[in-house]
Amino acid sequence: MKDASPAKPYALHLGVIILLFALSFVLPDYHHGLLARIMVLAVFAMGYNMLFGYVGLLSLGHAMFFSAGLYGAGLAVIHLGWSVPAAFAAGILCGALLALVIGVLALRTSGVAFMIVTMMFAQVFYLVILYFASWTGGDQGMVVPQPARVLVLGSTSLDLTSPTVRYTSALALFSIVLLITLAIVRSRYGRVLVAIRENEERTKMLGYDTFSNKLVAVVVSGTICATSGAAYALLFGYVGSSFASVQYSILPLLWVLLGGAATTLGPLIGTLFMYYVVDITSGFTSAYLLIVGIALILLVLFFPKGILGSIRQRWLGWLP
Amino acid sequence: MAFGPHLLLAALEGLVTSAVLALTALGLSLVFGVMRVVNVAHGEFFMLGAVLAWAISTAISGHPALGFLAALVLAPLIVGAIALVAERLVLRRLNYNPEATIVATIGMLYIIQQLALTFYGPGARPVEPPFSYRILLPWFGYSGYKLSIIAASAFLLLATWFVLTRTKIGLIMRATQYDSETAQAFGIPVDRVYAGVFALGAMLAAVAAVLIVPISQAHYLMGQDPLLLSFIVVIIGGLGSLRGTLVAAVLIGLSDGIISVFFSPTLAKIIATLLVAMVLVFRPQGLFGTASR
Numbered sequence: 001m002k003d004a005s006p007a008k009p010y011a012l013h014l015g016v017i018i019l020l021f022a023l024s025f026v027l028p029d030y031h032h033g034l035l036a037r038i039m040v041l042a043v044f045a046m047g048y049n050m051l052f053g054y055v056g057l058l059s060l061g062h063a064m065f066f067s068a069g070l071y072g073a074g075l076a077v078i079h080l081g082w083s084v085p086a087a088f089a090a091g092i093l094c095g096a097l098l099a100l101v102i103g104v105l106a107l108r109t110s111g112v113a114f115m116i117v118t119m120m121f122a123q124v125f126y127l128v129i130l131y132f133a134s135w136t137g138g139d140q141g142m143v144v145p146q147p148a149r150v151l152v153l154g155s156t157s158l159d160l161t162s163p164t165v166r167y168t169s170a171l172a173l174f175s176i177v178l179l180i181t182l183a184i185v186r187s188r189y190g191r192v193l194v195a196i197r198e199n200e201e202r203t204k205m206l207g208y209d210t211f212s213n214k215l216v217a218v219v220v221s222g223t224i225c226a227t228s229g230a231a232y233a234l235l236f237g238y239v240g241s242s243f244a245s246v247q248y249s250i251l252p253l254l255w256v257l258l259g260g261a262a263t264t265l266g267p268l269i270g271t272l273f274m275y276y277v278v279d280i281t282s283g284f285t286s287a288y289l290l291i292v293g294i295a296l297i298l299l300v301l302f303f304p305k306g307i308l309g310s311i312r313q314r315w316l317g318w319l320p
Numbered sequence: 321m322a323f324g325p326h327l328l329l330a331a332l333e334g335l336v337t338s339a340v341l342a343l344t345a346l347g348l349s350l351v352f353g354v355m356r357v358v359n360v361a362h363g364e365f366f367m368l369g370a371v372l373a374w375a376i377s378t379a380i381s382g383h384p385a386l387g388f389l390a391a392l393v394l395a396p397l398i399v400g401a402i403a404l405v406a407e408r409l410v411l412r413r414l415n416y417n418p419e420a421t422i423v424a425t426i427g428m429l430y431i432i433q434q435l436a437l438t439f440y441g442p443g444a445r446p447v448e449p450p451f452s453y454r455i456l457l458p459w460f461g462y463s464g465y466k467l468s469i470i471a472a473s474a475f476l477l478l479a480t481w482f483v484l485t486r487t488k489i490g491l492i493m494r495a496t497q498y499d500s501e502t503a504q505a506f507g508i509p510v511d512r513v514y515a516g517v518f519a520l521g522a523m524l525a526a527v528a529a530v531l532i533v534p535i536s537q538a539h540y541l542m543g544q545d546p547l548l549l550s551f552i553v554v555i556i557g558g559l560g561s562l563r564g565t566l567v568a569a570v571l572i573g574l575s576d577g578i579i580s581v582f583f584s585p586t587l588a589k590i591i592a593t594l595l596v597a598m599v600l601v602f603r604p605q606g607l608f609g610t611a612s613r
Contacts, residue, residue: 058419105601112358112418113604116551120597123548127590250426257423287438293430297410300420300427 006186009264009320013182016265017175024167036167038268038275039174040231045259045267046181047224048252053262054185055217056197060115061122063248064102065222067241068095069229071129071136074239077148079135084151084160088230095226096219098125103218107211119246126244141240149234166235173231174268177224182264184220185320193217194262225252254292257299260306264320269307325459326581334577335570336466336535339473340528342569344546345553346480347524349565352554354497354517357411357421361428362525363547365403368432369395369526370447370538371440377447385450388534396526403522407515416514429543436540449534469531476527481562493517548589549576552596558605 020039027035044066051057073091076082082090106117129136136142151158151169158165184190195203196210204210233239242248251274252267259270274295278288299306305313312319348362372395377387406428414420453464484490495503496513504510525546536542553572557564572592579588 058422060422105597108601109604112422113600115419115422116358116555117597117600120551120593120600124590124593124597127586127593131584131586131590253423287434289430290434290438293427293432293434296427296430297424300423301410301413304420 008318009182009186012319013178013264016268017171017178020171020174024164024171029163032163032167034275034279035272036163036170037236038271039170040228040235041275042255042268042271043174043177043228043231044225045252045255045271046177046264047221047226047228049256049261049263049267050181050184050224051217051221052253052256053266054190054193054197055214057214057218058115058253059106059118060246060249060253061102061118061120061125062221062225062252063244063246064122064125065095065099065225066229066232066248066252067125067129067244068098068222069226069231070233070239070243071229072226073230074142074144074233075135077144077234078142078239081148084149084234088234091230091233092223092227095229096223099219099222099226100215102222103215107214107218119249122244122246122249126241126246129241129244136241137239139241141238141242144233144237144239146237149237160235161237169235170231173227177227178264178268181224182320185264189213189216250296251292254296254299256306257304258295258306260308260310260312263306263308263312266306266308273307322459325457327578328457329460329462330578330581331574332462332466332577333581334574336469336532336573337577338570338573339470340532341546341549341553341573342477342566343473343528343531344525345550345557345565345569346477346562347521347528348550349554349557349562350493350517350524351521353561354493355411355416355514356418357416357518358418358425359518359521360422360425360547361406361432362425362521362550363543363545364429364432364436365399365522365543366525366529366546367436367538367540367543368399368402369529370533370536370542371436371540372398372526373530373533374445374447374538375440384448388447388450388530391447392527392530395530396523399526400519400523404515404519407518411518412511412514433540433543440538440540442540444537444539446537447533463535466535469535472531473528476524477566480524484562548593552592555596555600 020035023035024032044062047065048059048062051059069091071091072094073087076087076090077084102118102121106114106121109117130138133139146161149160151160158169160166160169185193192203192208192213195206195208196213200210229243232243255270255274256267257270258274259266259268274292277291277295281291282288303310308319344362344366347365348359351357351359351362373388373391376391376394377384380387380390410424410428411421414424449463449465451465454461455464455467484493492503492508492513495506495508496510500510528546529542549572553565553568556572557566557568576588576592579591
């Protein structure tokens with residue numbers, strides 16, 4: 001934060017968005033589809049980063065916020081026949097409410113207890129999904145029917161199953177969330193969060209209400225993750241309990257650690273990198289969990305700042 | 321079956337669960353108590369114990385008891401050695417930082433699980449019990465082997481308790497747990513104590529798995545439930561408290577056994593997990609523990 005001029009970071013982020021937009025015209029079909037998925041999941045990682053990177057709260061239960069959005073949107077379409085915008089909003093709202101409740105409870109703890117509590121709440125959420133299998137489809141999951149996935153805007157209707165629309169919507173969502181997180185972390189509020197991460201006692205002593213600041217951060221983080229989940233349900237048309245399992249709480253942690261915690265673009269880079277590593281290695285072996293495990297251990301051992309974190313430390317001090 | 325005998329059966333099943341759970345949770349609790357490390361890979365050490373028990377007992381021909389006994393000795397030793405290597409290579413280099421070690425043990429979890437899937441396969445395989453004597457109660461026959469699990473586990477718990485409270489090794493472990501810096505200053509090799517405790521914790525999980533595998537089955541995903549239940553037990557019992565762990569294991573094992581007989585197991589798990597999360601939120605020192613220093 002040596003250079004406070006806002007121009008450089010914004011230029012960089014706009015550049016990334018324009019690059020992603022340009023890529024949609026040149027990428028072959030397979031990578032086009034993959035990148036759309038990566039952008040939606042990168043939003044999930046950005047939500048996770050909000051809490052883990054900037055506030056320093058390591059949650060092991062963010063899969064519940066993602067799947068709250070996923071099921072909130074998916075079930076609204078499947079059972080209630082809601083339109084796409086209404087279902088999307090329902091998913092986000094579910095995630096925000098859940099994050100508020102979980103935040104009030106889990107923030108009473110800190111450190112290791114916070115990790116375990118969030119993991120347990122996520123496990124309860126996962127088991128509840130399995131328990132109400134008649135509505136949620138249990139571990140089989142459910143497919144959001146194709147005719148319902150059409151966004152009607154006035155006289156035009158956009159078919160979310162078409163690759164171009166899907167890519168553009170994913171990019172739009174990604175860009176909006178990216179710019180929002182950039183604005184948050186550069187704001188006064190963002191600096192308070194970093195202060196809490198660095199020294200909570202001192203921040204409290206300076207007169208900040210750390211509990212409510214953290215609570216807002218949990219809600220913002222959960223809402224962003226739920227947005228990603230809701231978008232996933234509507235764009236890719238599948239709602240399944242595997243997205244609520246522990247593994248989907250660990251993956252955003254891995255993506256953020258890899259890309260660089262507390263960097264705005266880190267989540268995208270981590271998700272992109274990890275997705276392609278898994279994609280390429282799955283050509284040779286089905287043992288992709290092995291790669292996830294080894295990556296986690298190597299990252300905490302040798303590379304705790306991640307890709308962008310290291311770049312920021314060495315060369316580009318102004319990276320947000 | 322009438323309600324009374326049904327309840328007795330549920331309680332017996334619950335006691336078997338408690339016995340195995342107490343051993344597993346004790347391992348987790350020791351590692352957390354002494355090292356302040358939350359070992360998420362603990363369930364995988366349990367699974368490794370079961371898988372190795374299958375491998376060893378199928379490799380040895382002859383009477384099933386022979387293979388089982390070999391497994392009971394060898395499987396925990398192998399698992400302990402693996403844990404020791406993991407501790408030396410990873411945890412020590414992280415300086416036992418609580419958050420970094422959680423991430424690292426999650427990594428270990430995935431590695432062990434995937435290797436088990438690759439080399440052992442996705443199937444569930446049984447291990448023959450060392451003896452198949454049925455004790456005939458007035459209402460139903462009950463497996464003698466299951467009762468012997470309870471006895472074996474009680475013996476091991478007593479032995480651990482004896483080592484912890486009555487021997488020099490136990491004294492050194494407790495000193496390290498109480499204040500590792502002062503212990504170091506008094507010439508205790510804290511580093512080696514940590515390595516030993518981590519291996520011991522994994523071995524306890526492996527023993528528990530070898531005991532249970534003749535009545536459940538060895539499967540590469542079988543570590544998940546014991547991990548969750550052990551967490552629950554350790555939290556309810558108070559982190560790092562031996563007596564609390566034991567009481568909580570019996571409590572959770574019995575209620576799990578009884579609730580699962582009368583209600584859906586998923587519902588039982590939901591209620592148990594939620595209750596434990598609430599305990600952690602509102603009484604972080606556990607129901608039986610005292611506030612940590």
